[in-house]
Amino acid sequence: MIDKARALKTARYGQTITVLAMVGLASVYVRALGFTPIERFQGPAQKILYVHAPAAWAALMAFGITGLLSLLYLMMKDRRLDRVAAASAEVGLAFSVVMLTTGPIWGKPIWGTWWTWDARLTSTLFIFLLFIGYLALRNAVIDPVVRANYSSVIGIMALVLVPFIHLTVYFFRTLHPQPVLLKPSSPSMPGVMVVTLLLSIAVFTVLYVGFTMQRYALGLLREAREEEAAHAGA
Amino acid sequence: MSGSGLWRASLAIAAKDIAIEWRTKTAFVSSMVFAVLVLAVLYFARDPTAVASIDIAPGALWVTFTFAAMVGLNRAFLLERENHALDGLLLTPAPPTAIFLGKVLANLAFVGAVEAVSLPLFTLFYDVPVWRQLPQLVLVVVMATLAFVPVGTLLSSMVVRTRFSESMLPVLLLPFLVPPLVGAVQLTSRLLAGRPLSDLPEWVRLLAVFDVVFFILPFLLFEATLDE
Numbered sequence: 001m002i003d004k005a006r007a008l009k010t011a012r013y014g015q016t017i018t019v020l021a022m023v024g025l026a027s028v029y030v031r032a033l034g035f036t037p038i039e040r041f042q043g044p045a046q047k048i049l050y051v052h053a054p055a056a057w058a059a060l061m062a063f064g065i066t067g068l069l070s071l072l073y074l075m076m077k078d079r080r081l082d083r084v085a086a087a088s089a090e091v092g093l094a095f096s097v098v099m100l101t102t103g104p105i106w107g108k109p110i111w112g113t114w115w116t117w118d119a120r121l122t123s124t125l126f127i128f129l130l131f132i133g134y135l136a137l138r139n140a141v142i143d144p145v146v147r148a149n150y151s152s153v154i155g156i157m158a159l160v161l162v163p164f165i166h167l168t169v170y171f172f173r174t175l176h177p178q179p180v181l182l183k184p185s186s187p188s189m190p191g192v193m194v195v196t197l198l199l200s201i202a203v204f205t206v207l208y209v210g211f212t213m214q215r216y217a218l219g220l221l222r223e224a225r226e227e228e229a230a231h232a233g234a
Numbered sequence: 235m236s237g238s239g240l241w242r243a244s245l246a247i248a249a250k251d252i253a254i255e256w257r258t259k260t261a262f263v264s265s266m267v268f269a270v271l272v273l274a275v276l277y278f279a280r281d282p283t284a285v286a287s288i289d290i291a292p293g294a295l296w297v298t299f300t301f302a303a304m305v306g307l308n309r310a311f312l313l314e315r316e317n318h319a320l321d322g323l324l325l326t327p328a329p330p331t332a333i334f335l336g337k338v339l340a341n342l343a344f345v346g347a348v349e350a351v352s353l354p355l356f357t358l359f360y361d362v363p364v365w366r367q368l369p370q371l372v373l374v375v376v377m378a379t380l381a382f383v384p385v386g387t388l389l390s391s392m393v394v395r396t397r398f399s400e401s402m403l404p405v406l407l408l409p410f411l412v413p414p415l416v417g418a419v420q421l422t423s424r425l426l427a428g429r430p431l432s433d434l435p436e437w438v439r440l441l442a443v444f445d446v447v448f449f450i451l452p453f454l455l456f457e458a459t460l461d462e
Contacts, residue, residue: 074458130409137406140396145461150392153455154406157385160451161410164444168413171436172420 002227007220014213021207028200036196048106050196054204055098056124062092062208063131063158070155073148082148083223085155086138087215089131091208096128122169123162130158144223240335243328247336252343254313261309262347269302269352273359291360292422296415298356299349299375300382306344307386308403310337311394324460334456338387345379367425374421374431377441381414381448382407388452392459410448417441 032050039046069085072078103121104114115121134154141147189197255261276294277287314320323333353375357364364371386407393402417437424433431438 074455126409126412133406133409137392137396137402140393140398140402142397146395149458149461150396153388153392153458156455157388157410157451160447161413164413164440164447165409167440168416171440172416 002220002224004221004224007217007224010220011214011217014210014215014217016210017206017213018210021203021210024199024203024206028196028203031199032196036193037190039193042110045106045109048102050200052099052102052106053197054200055095055102057201058204058208059092059095059099059124060127061205062088062095062212063127063162066092066131066134067155067159070152071159073152074156079144079148082152083216083219084212086135086151087212087219089134089155090215091211093128093131093135094211095204095208096124096131099124100128117169117173119166119169119173123166126165127158127162130161134158144226240329240332243326243332244335244339247323247328247333248339248343251310251313251337251340255340255344261306261344265302265305265344265348266351268305269298269348270355272298272301273352273356277359287360288362288426291356291362291426292419294360295353295356295422296378296419298352299345299379300411300415302348302352303345303379303382303386304404304407306348307341307383307390307407308393308400310341310344310387311391312399315394330457330460331453334387334391334453337391338384338452341383341387342379345383349375349379362426363428364426366428370431371422371425374418374425374441377438377445378414378418380445381441382411384449384452385410388456388459391456413444414441417444 028050032047036047036050038044066085066089069081069088073081073085107116108114134151137154138147138151141150273294276290276297280287280290311320314323324330328336353364353371356362386403389406389410390403393399393406396402417440420434420437421431421441424431
Protein backbone atom coordinates (compact mmCIF):
# COMPACT_ATOMS: atom_id res chain seq x y z
CA MET A 1 0.00 0.00 0.00
CA ILE A 2 1.29 3.44 -0.87
CA ASP A 3 1.63 6.00 1.91
CA LYS A 4 -0.06 9.08 0.48
CA ALA A 5 0.93 11.35 3.36
CA ARG A 6 4.60 10.61 2.75
CA ALA A 7 4.23 11.20 -0.97
CA LEU A 8 2.70 14.61 -0.25
CA LYS A 9 5.57 15.38 2.13
CA THR A 10 8.11 14.52 -0.57
CA ALA A 11 6.20 16.73 -3.00
CA ARG A 12 6.37 19.64 -0.54
CA TYR A 13 10.10 19.20 0.01
CA GLY A 14 10.51 19.08 -3.76
CA GLN A 15 8.53 22.29 -4.11
CA THR A 16 10.68 24.09 -1.53
CA ILE A 17 13.86 22.98 -3.27
CA THR A 18 12.46 24.05 -6.65
CA VAL A 19 11.53 27.51 -5.32
CA LEU A 20 15.05 27.92 -3.89
CA ALA A 21 16.52 26.85 -7.22
CA MET A 22 14.29 29.34 -9.05
CA VAL A 23 15.60 32.15 -6.85
CA GLY A 24 19.11 30.91 -7.59
CA LEU A 25 18.29 30.83 -11.30
CA ALA A 26 17.10 34.44 -11.20
CA SER A 27 20.34 35.47 -9.46
CA VAL A 28 22.41 33.60 -12.03
CA TYR A 29 20.55 35.44 -14.81
CA VAL A 30 21.23 38.78 -13.15
CA ARG A 31 24.89 37.89 -12.73
CA ALA A 32 25.20 36.56 -16.28
CA LEU A 33 23.51 39.56 -17.90
CA GLY A 34 24.71 42.37 -15.67
CA PHE A 35 27.94 41.37 -14.02
CA THR A 36 29.66 39.04 -16.47
CA PRO A 37 31.54 40.69 -19.32
CA ILE A 38 30.33 40.34 -22.90
CA GLU A 39 32.46 37.93 -24.89
CA ARG A 40 34.67 39.74 -27.40
CA PHE A 41 34.02 37.59 -30.49
CA GLN A 42 30.54 36.20 -29.98
CA GLY A 43 28.92 39.23 -28.38
CA PRO A 44 25.70 38.90 -26.37
CA ALA A 45 24.88 35.55 -28.05
CA GLN A 46 27.42 33.90 -25.80
CA LYS A 47 25.18 34.58 -22.78
CA ILE A 48 23.05 31.62 -23.78
CA LEU A 49 25.91 29.38 -22.67
CA TYR A 50 24.90 30.00 -19.05
CA VAL A 51 21.57 28.28 -19.74
CA HIS A 52 22.50 25.85 -22.48
CA ALA A 53 25.49 24.12 -20.91
CA PRO A 54 23.88 23.68 -17.45
CA ALA A 55 20.69 22.36 -19.07
CA ALA A 56 22.77 19.88 -21.05
CA TRP A 57 24.58 18.89 -17.87
CA ALA A 58 21.29 18.37 -16.00
CA ALA A 59 19.80 16.37 -18.90
CA LEU A 60 22.74 14.04 -19.26
CA MET A 61 23.02 13.62 -15.50
CA ALA A 62 19.30 12.78 -15.37
CA PHE A 63 19.65 10.14 -18.07
CA GLY A 64 22.78 8.72 -16.46
CA ILE A 65 20.93 8.42 -13.16
CA THR A 66 18.01 6.71 -14.92
CA GLY A 67 20.41 4.16 -16.42
CA LEU A 68 22.18 3.46 -13.15
CA LEU A 69 18.92 3.19 -11.19
CA SER A 70 17.62 0.76 -13.81
CA LEU A 71 20.63 -1.44 -13.20
CA LEU A 72 20.14 -1.21 -9.42
CA TYR A 73 16.43 -2.00 -9.81
CA LEU A 74 17.13 -5.25 -11.63
CA MET A 75 19.56 -6.23 -8.88
CA MET A 76 17.51 -5.18 -5.85
CA LYS A 77 13.93 -5.18 -7.20
CA ASP A 78 13.01 -2.17 -5.07
CA ARG A 79 10.12 -0.37 -6.78
CA ARG A 80 11.26 2.99 -5.42
CA LEU A 81 14.36 2.79 -7.61
CA ASP A 82 12.19 2.36 -10.67
CA ARG A 83 9.97 5.29 -9.71
CA VAL A 84 12.97 7.59 -9.25
CA ALA A 85 14.39 6.37 -12.57
CA ALA A 86 11.14 7.24 -14.32
CA ALA A 87 10.94 10.67 -12.64
CA SER A 88 14.56 11.35 -13.56
CA ALA A 89 13.97 10.38 -17.20
CA GLU A 90 11.04 12.73 -17.52
CA VAL A 91 12.87 15.63 -15.89
CA GLY A 92 15.87 14.88 -18.11
CA LEU A 93 13.60 15.12 -21.12
CA ALA A 94 12.48 18.60 -20.03
CA PHE A 95 16.10 19.74 -19.66
CA SER A 96 16.91 18.21 -23.05
CA VAL A 97 14.24 20.34 -24.64
CA VAL A 98 15.92 23.41 -23.12
CA MET A 99 19.28 22.18 -24.40
CA LEU A 100 17.98 21.39 -27.88
CA THR A 101 16.20 24.73 -28.28
CA THR A 102 18.86 27.04 -26.83
CA GLY A 103 21.57 25.32 -28.88
CA PRO A 104 20.22 26.31 -32.33
CA ILE A 105 19.39 29.83 -31.10
CA TRP A 106 23.10 30.23 -30.33
CA GLY A 107 24.22 28.28 -33.39
CA LYS A 108 22.44 30.48 -35.92
CA PRO A 109 24.45 33.68 -35.25
CA ILE A 110 27.71 31.94 -34.31
CA TRP A 111 27.94 28.97 -36.67
CA GLY A 112 25.68 30.46 -39.32
CA THR A 113 23.29 27.51 -39.16
CA TRP A 114 20.55 26.28 -36.84
CA TRP A 115 21.73 22.72 -36.88
CA THR A 116 24.88 20.85 -37.78
CA TRP A 117 25.49 17.12 -37.58
CA ASP A 118 28.34 17.63 -35.20
CA ALA A 119 29.18 14.66 -32.98
CA ARG A 120 27.90 16.21 -29.78
CA LEU A 121 24.68 17.54 -31.28
CA THR A 122 23.89 14.28 -32.98
CA SER A 123 24.55 12.12 -29.95
CA THR A 124 22.47 14.29 -27.65
CA LEU A 125 19.63 14.17 -30.17
CA PHE A 126 19.73 10.38 -30.22
CA ILE A 127 19.93 10.17 -26.44
CA PHE A 128 16.86 12.41 -26.33
CA LEU A 129 15.02 10.08 -28.72
CA LEU A 130 16.15 7.05 -26.72
CA PHE A 131 14.52 8.41 -23.59
CA ILE A 132 11.37 9.38 -25.44
CA GLY A 133 11.20 5.68 -26.31
CA TYR A 134 11.83 4.81 -22.66
CA LEU A 135 8.88 6.92 -21.53
CA ALA A 136 6.68 5.78 -24.41
CA LEU A 137 7.28 2.18 -23.32
CA ARG A 138 6.38 3.05 -19.74
CA ASN A 139 3.11 4.53 -20.92
CA ALA A 140 2.32 1.43 -22.96
CA VAL A 141 2.59 -1.05 -20.07
CA ILE A 142 -0.18 -1.18 -17.51
CA ASP A 143 1.10 -3.66 -14.93
CA PRO A 144 3.51 -1.75 -12.63
CA VAL A 145 5.91 -4.66 -12.06
CA VAL A 146 6.16 -5.51 -15.75
CA ARG A 147 6.56 -1.80 -16.49
CA ALA A 148 9.43 -1.55 -14.00
CA ASN A 149 11.17 -4.62 -15.46
CA TYR A 150 10.81 -3.51 -19.07
CA SER A 151 11.89 0.04 -18.51
CA SER A 152 14.91 -1.08 -16.48
CA VAL A 153 15.97 -3.27 -19.39
CA ILE A 154 15.68 -0.30 -21.75
CA GLY A 155 17.46 1.97 -19.27
CA ILE A 156 20.44 -0.38 -19.04
CA MET A 157 20.64 -0.91 -22.78
CA ALA A 158 20.48 2.85 -23.32
CA LEU A 159 23.34 3.36 -20.90
CA VAL A 160 25.47 0.90 -22.88
CA LEU A 161 24.39 2.29 -26.24
CA VAL A 162 25.32 5.92 -25.58
CA PRO A 163 29.11 5.48 -25.96
CA PHE A 164 28.54 3.58 -29.21
CA ILE A 165 26.39 6.35 -30.63
CA HIS A 166 28.98 8.90 -29.66
CA LEU A 167 31.77 6.91 -31.33
CA THR A 168 29.61 6.44 -34.43
CA VAL A 169 28.93 10.10 -35.01
CA TYR A 170 32.51 10.94 -34.07
CA PHE A 171 33.91 8.57 -36.71
CA PHE A 172 31.33 9.82 -39.19
CA ARG A 173 32.41 13.41 -38.66
CA THR A 174 36.14 12.79 -38.78
CA LEU A 175 35.68 11.06 -42.12
CA HIS A 176 33.72 13.94 -43.58
CA PRO A 177 35.32 17.20 -42.44
CA GLN A 178 32.92 20.11 -42.22
CA PRO A 179 33.42 23.67 -43.47
CA VAL A 180 35.77 25.72 -41.35
CA LEU A 181 33.02 28.26 -40.72
CA LEU A 182 30.91 25.72 -38.87
CA LYS A 183 33.73 24.47 -36.71
CA PRO A 184 32.82 24.72 -33.03
CA SER A 185 35.70 26.32 -31.17
CA SER A 186 36.42 25.55 -27.56
CA PRO A 187 36.92 28.89 -25.90
CA SER A 188 39.03 29.00 -22.79
CA MET A 189 37.08 31.44 -20.68
CA PRO A 190 38.20 34.08 -18.22
CA GLY A 191 37.56 33.31 -14.57
CA VAL A 192 34.52 35.52 -14.10
CA MET A 193 32.65 33.66 -16.84
CA VAL A 194 33.67 30.30 -15.44
CA VAL A 195 32.27 31.28 -12.05
CA THR A 196 28.92 32.26 -13.61
CA LEU A 197 28.81 29.00 -15.53
CA LEU A 198 29.63 26.92 -12.46
CA LEU A 199 26.99 28.76 -10.42
CA SER A 200 24.47 28.07 -13.13
CA ILE A 201 25.40 24.40 -13.23
CA ALA A 202 24.93 24.23 -9.46
CA VAL A 203 21.53 25.90 -9.72
CA PHE A 204 20.40 23.54 -12.49
CA THR A 205 21.49 20.57 -10.40
CA VAL A 206 19.35 21.77 -7.49
CA LEU A 207 16.51 22.39 -9.93
CA TYR A 208 16.86 18.81 -11.15
CA VAL A 209 16.59 17.53 -7.58
CA GLY A 210 13.50 19.65 -6.92
CA PHE A 211 11.77 18.60 -10.14
CA THR A 212 12.61 14.94 -9.71
CA MET A 213 11.30 14.85 -6.14
CA GLN A 214 8.02 16.40 -7.23
CA ARG A 215 7.70 14.08 -10.19
CA TYR A 216 8.47 11.10 -7.97
CA ALA A 217 5.75 12.12 -5.55
CA LEU A 218 3.33 12.63 -8.40
CA GLY A 219 4.09 9.16 -9.75
CA LEU A 220 3.54 7.71 -6.30
CA LEU A 221 0.19 9.46 -5.92
CA ARG A 222 -0.87 8.26 -9.35
CA GLU A 223 -0.05 4.69 -8.38
CA ALA A 224 -2.02 5.12 -5.14
CA ARG A 225 -4.95 6.28 -7.21
CA GLU A 226 -4.64 3.28 -9.52
CA GLU A 227 -4.54 0.96 -6.51
CA GLU A 228 -7.69 2.56 -5.10
CA ALA A 229 -9.43 2.21 -8.44
CA ALA A 230 -8.40 -1.44 -8.63
CA HIS A 231 -9.76 -2.11 -5.14
CA ALA A 232 -12.98 -0.29 -5.92
CA GLY A 233 -13.37 -2.37 -9.07
CA ALA A 234 -12.64 -5.69 -7.33
CA MET B 235 20.84 -27.96 -18.28
CA SER B 236 24.04 -28.92 -20.10
CA GLY B 237 25.47 -26.96 -22.98
CA SER B 238 24.30 -29.44 -25.60
CA GLY B 239 20.84 -29.59 -24.01
CA LEU B 240 20.57 -25.83 -24.25
CA TRP B 241 21.55 -25.98 -27.90
CA ARG B 242 19.03 -28.73 -28.62
CA ALA B 243 16.24 -26.83 -26.91
CA SER B 244 17.00 -23.59 -28.70
CA LEU B 245 17.35 -25.32 -32.06
CA ALA B 246 13.97 -26.98 -31.47
CA ILE B 247 12.38 -23.58 -30.78
CA ALA B 248 14.05 -22.05 -33.82
CA ALA B 249 12.93 -25.00 -35.96
CA LYS B 250 9.36 -24.54 -34.70
CA ASP B 251 9.37 -20.85 -35.67
CA ILE B 252 10.93 -21.52 -39.04
CA ALA B 253 8.42 -24.31 -39.72
CA ILE B 254 5.51 -21.98 -38.92
CA GLU B 255 6.96 -19.34 -41.21
CA TRP B 256 7.71 -21.90 -43.92
CA ARG B 257 4.10 -23.09 -43.97
CA THR B 258 2.47 -19.68 -44.01
CA LYS B 259 5.20 -17.44 -45.48
CA THR B 260 3.14 -14.43 -44.35
CA ALA B 261 5.97 -12.44 -42.78
CA PHE B 262 8.45 -13.40 -45.48
CA VAL B 263 6.19 -12.33 -48.31
CA SER B 264 5.31 -9.03 -46.66
CA SER B 265 8.98 -8.36 -45.83
CA MET B 266 9.97 -9.05 -49.43
CA VAL B 267 7.24 -6.87 -50.93
CA PHE B 268 8.24 -4.20 -48.47
CA ALA B 269 11.91 -4.52 -49.48
CA VAL B 270 11.11 -4.23 -53.18
CA LEU B 271 8.91 -1.20 -52.53
CA VAL B 272 11.58 0.57 -50.49
CA LEU B 273 14.23 -0.13 -53.12
CA ALA B 274 11.95 1.22 -55.85
CA VAL B 275 10.81 4.29 -53.91
CA LEU B 276 14.36 5.26 -52.98
CA TYR B 277 15.47 4.75 -56.58
CA PHE B 278 12.86 7.18 -57.87
CA ALA B 279 13.35 9.65 -54.99
CA ARG B 280 16.41 11.12 -56.64
CA ASP B 281 17.19 13.26 -59.67
CA PRO B 282 18.75 10.76 -62.12
CA THR B 283 20.51 13.54 -64.01
CA ALA B 284 22.22 14.84 -60.87
CA VAL B 285 22.71 11.85 -58.58
CA ALA B 286 24.13 8.52 -59.75
CA SER B 287 22.33 5.45 -58.43
CA ILE B 288 25.56 4.17 -56.89
CA ASP B 289 25.67 7.24 -54.61
CA ILE B 290 22.41 6.35 -52.91
CA ALA B 291 22.81 2.57 -53.26
CA PRO B 292 24.49 1.85 -49.86
CA GLY B 293 21.88 3.83 -47.95
CA ALA B 294 19.06 2.28 -49.93
CA LEU B 295 20.37 -1.22 -49.29
CA TRP B 296 20.57 -0.74 -45.54
CA VAL B 297 17.29 1.06 -45.11
CA THR B 298 15.72 -1.81 -47.03
CA PHE B 299 17.41 -4.51 -44.94
CA THR B 300 16.63 -2.99 -41.58
CA PHE B 301 13.03 -2.03 -42.30
CA ALA B 302 12.27 -5.37 -43.87
CA ALA B 303 13.89 -7.04 -40.86
CA MET B 304 11.64 -5.06 -38.56
CA VAL B 305 8.56 -6.68 -40.08
CA GLY B 306 10.00 -10.08 -39.15
CA LEU B 307 11.18 -9.04 -35.69
CA ASN B 308 7.74 -7.77 -34.82
CA ARG B 309 6.30 -11.16 -35.69
CA ALA B 310 8.77 -13.22 -33.62
CA PHE B 311 6.96 -12.87 -30.32
CA LEU B 312 3.58 -12.00 -31.78
CA LEU B 313 3.39 -15.72 -32.58
CA GLU B 314 3.72 -16.53 -28.91
CA ARG B 315 1.11 -14.07 -27.78
CA GLU B 316 -1.81 -15.89 -29.37
CA ASN B 317 -3.39 -18.38 -26.98
CA HIS B 318 -0.65 -17.52 -24.44
CA ALA B 319 1.79 -19.76 -26.29
CA LEU B 320 4.70 -18.13 -24.45
CA ASP B 321 3.41 -19.44 -21.13
CA GLY B 322 3.47 -22.90 -22.65
CA LEU B 323 7.05 -22.41 -23.77
CA LEU B 324 8.04 -21.21 -20.31
CA LEU B 325 6.49 -24.30 -18.74
CA THR B 326 8.77 -26.57 -20.73
CA PRO B 327 12.08 -27.55 -19.10
CA ALA B 328 13.88 -25.30 -21.60
CA PRO B 329 15.57 -22.45 -19.70
CA PRO B 330 14.73 -18.85 -20.71
CA THR B 331 18.17 -18.53 -22.29
CA ALA B 332 17.33 -21.39 -24.64
CA ILE B 333 14.01 -19.77 -25.57
CA PHE B 334 15.76 -16.50 -26.30
CA LEU B 335 18.56 -18.17 -28.25
CA GLY B 336 15.96 -20.07 -30.26
CA LYS B 337 14.14 -16.86 -31.07
CA VAL B 338 17.39 -15.13 -32.04
CA LEU B 339 18.34 -18.03 -34.31
CA ALA B 340 14.93 -18.05 -35.98
CA ASN B 341 15.11 -14.30 -36.50
CA LEU B 342 18.63 -14.55 -37.90
CA ALA B 343 17.38 -17.18 -40.34
CA PHE B 344 14.44 -15.00 -41.31
CA VAL B 345 16.43 -11.78 -41.73
CA GLY B 346 19.18 -13.72 -43.52
CA ALA B 347 16.65 -15.11 -45.98
CA VAL B 348 15.19 -11.66 -46.65
CA GLU B 349 18.69 -10.30 -47.20
CA ALA B 350 19.68 -13.20 -49.44
CA VAL B 351 16.75 -12.44 -51.74
CA SER B 352 16.98 -8.63 -51.61
CA LEU B 353 20.69 -8.43 -52.33
CA PRO B 354 20.40 -9.82 -55.90
CA LEU B 355 17.34 -7.62 -56.46
CA PHE B 356 19.33 -4.64 -55.25
CA THR B 357 22.19 -5.49 -57.62
CA LEU B 358 19.73 -5.79 -60.46
CA PHE B 359 17.81 -2.58 -59.73
CA TYR B 360 20.74 -0.35 -58.90
CA ASP B 361 23.18 -1.88 -61.39
CA VAL B 362 26.06 -1.86 -58.90
CA PRO B 363 29.22 -4.01 -59.14
CA VAL B 364 28.54 -6.20 -56.12
CA TRP B 365 30.12 -9.45 -57.34
CA ARG B 366 33.66 -8.11 -57.34
CA GLN B 367 33.68 -7.80 -53.56
CA LEU B 368 30.95 -10.26 -52.68
CA PRO B 369 32.74 -12.06 -49.79
CA GLN B 370 33.54 -8.78 -48.04
CA LEU B 371 30.03 -7.47 -48.60
CA VAL B 372 28.56 -10.66 -47.16
CA LEU B 373 30.84 -10.24 -44.15
CA VAL B 374 29.53 -6.69 -43.59
CA VAL B 375 25.93 -7.89 -43.96
CA VAL B 376 26.53 -10.70 -41.46
CA MET B 377 28.19 -8.39 -38.94
CA ALA B 378 25.50 -5.72 -39.14
CA THR B 379 22.71 -8.31 -38.98
CA LEU B 380 24.28 -9.90 -35.90
CA ALA B 381 24.41 -6.43 -34.39
CA PHE B 382 20.71 -5.67 -34.47
CA VAL B 383 18.86 -9.01 -34.44
CA PRO B 384 19.51 -9.92 -30.74
CA VAL B 385 18.54 -6.41 -29.58
CA GLY B 386 15.52 -6.47 -31.86
CA THR B 387 14.48 -9.87 -30.52
CA LEU B 388 14.71 -8.65 -26.93
CA LEU B 389 12.72 -5.50 -27.69
CA SER B 390 10.16 -7.53 -29.63
CA SER B 391 9.71 -9.85 -26.64
CA MET B 392 8.75 -6.82 -24.58
CA VAL B 393 6.68 -4.77 -27.00
CA VAL B 394 4.26 -7.60 -27.85
CA ARG B 395 3.05 -7.43 -24.29
CA THR B 396 2.38 -3.68 -24.42
CA ARG B 397 -0.34 -1.54 -25.90
CA PHE B 398 0.39 -0.18 -29.42
CA SER B 399 2.84 -3.05 -29.86
CA GLU B 400 3.38 -2.70 -33.61
CA SER B 401 4.35 0.96 -33.50
CA MET B 402 6.46 0.51 -30.39
CA LEU B 403 9.23 -1.63 -31.91
CA PRO B 404 10.56 0.95 -34.40
CA VAL B 405 10.54 3.69 -31.75
CA LEU B 406 12.64 1.60 -29.41
CA LEU B 407 14.82 -0.14 -31.98
CA LEU B 408 15.87 2.76 -34.21
CA PRO B 409 18.37 4.31 -31.76
CA PHE B 410 20.01 0.89 -31.44
CA LEU B 411 20.26 0.68 -35.22
CA VAL B 412 22.31 3.87 -35.50
CA PRO B 413 25.81 2.46 -34.87
CA PRO B 414 25.48 -0.75 -36.95
CA LEU B 415 23.58 0.98 -39.73
CA VAL B 416 25.98 3.90 -40.12
CA GLY B 417 28.94 1.52 -39.98
CA ALA B 418 27.41 -0.84 -42.54
CA VAL B 419 26.57 2.01 -44.93
CA GLN B 420 30.11 3.40 -44.69
CA LEU B 421 31.67 0.00 -45.34
CA THR B 422 29.23 -0.85 -48.14
CA SER B 423 29.91 2.40 -49.97
CA ARG B 424 33.66 1.69 -49.76
CA LEU B 425 33.14 -1.82 -51.13
CA LEU B 426 30.92 -0.64 -53.97
CA ALA B 427 33.62 1.88 -54.88
CA GLY B 428 36.00 -1.06 -55.26
CA ARG B 429 38.00 -0.35 -52.12
CA PRO B 430 38.97 -2.95 -49.47
CA LEU B 431 37.51 -3.07 -45.94
CA SER B 432 40.94 -2.20 -44.54
CA ASP B 433 40.25 1.38 -45.69
CA LEU B 434 37.94 1.83 -42.72
CA PRO B 435 39.33 -0.31 -39.89
CA GLU B 436 37.60 1.77 -37.20
CA TRP B 437 34.14 0.90 -38.57
CA VAL B 438 34.98 -2.79 -38.73
CA ARG B 439 36.16 -2.64 -35.12
CA LEU B 440 33.08 -0.69 -34.03
CA LEU B 441 30.77 -3.26 -35.66
CA ALA B 442 32.69 -6.15 -34.11
CA VAL B 443 32.56 -4.69 -30.59
CA PHE B 444 28.90 -3.79 -31.00
CA ASP B 445 28.18 -7.37 -32.14
CA VAL B 446 29.76 -8.84 -29.01
CA VAL B 447 28.28 -6.37 -26.52
CA PHE B 448 24.77 -6.39 -27.95
CA PHE B 449 24.77 -10.16 -28.27
CA ILE B 450 25.65 -10.76 -24.62
CA LEU B 451 23.55 -7.96 -23.10
CA PRO B 452 20.14 -9.07 -24.44
CA PHE B 453 20.85 -12.59 -23.18
CA LEU B 454 21.54 -11.28 -19.70
CA LEU B 455 18.47 -9.06 -19.71
CA PHE B 456 15.92 -11.42 -21.27
CA GLU B 457 15.14 -13.20 -18.01
CA ALA B 458 14.29 -9.90 -16.36
CA THR B 459 11.53 -9.33 -18.91
CA LEU B 460 9.78 -12.57 -17.93
CA ASP B 461 9.20 -11.72 -14.24
CA GLU B 462 5.59 -10.92 -13.57
